[in-house]
Amino acid sequence: MKFYDCSTAPSPRRVRIFIAEKNIKIETVELNLMKGEHMTSDYRSKNPNLEVPLLELEDGTTIPQVNAICRYLEDIHPDNPLHGRDPVEGALVEAANTKIQLDGFMAAAEAFRNFTPGLKDRAMPGPHNYAQIPELAKRGLLRLDNFLADLESHFESNEYMVSNYFSVADISALVCIDFAKWVKKPIPEDYKNLHRWYGTVSARPSCKV
């Protein structure tokens, strides 16, 4: 297997942490997005979405999308389950992970990509160019405020994203919170519950990547 990564980008970091939690070894191919190494015809033939991460299997099958890659790795390495230990927990992890993707990652990406000068006409990743919309950057920042506030409320009565169980949703939330710092949205100082959870999760050796 080969894992197509970019060590500075948030989405592939979610997979790197997942791989480290599972303690599996996968050959990594580093792509420099700033240099456009994901825009080559060779990479396009593997991933027409022109995004990282990507997992390439021995038989040439390519799996794009963080969630699909993590699900596949879970299925072939079921020890130390990160997608729930029973069907109910599995559903709750899926719900939490989807919400982080929609309310957290989309908001941070909206804020970052619609404002960063180097991403003019690249307001969305992928094969199609889109102009920046400054209003979307502003809305992204507001959505991040709410995302962080909702997490603070959640951690008033929960140890992790799903009750007392560390899951792939915690990995997603951690990476999203670090991504939000790119647009100057750190965890507010007085969010003591979110700081407690962040301290616990970011101290895991897997999360140092």
Ligand SMILES: N[C@@H](CCC(=O)N[C@@H](CS)C(=O)NCC(=O)O)C(=O)O
């Ligand atoms: N929905 C995708 C998002 C992947 C994504 O946004 N990747 C970014 C890096 S964090 C990317 O490849 N960007 C390429 C670009 O900006 O052209 C997933 O979950 O894998």
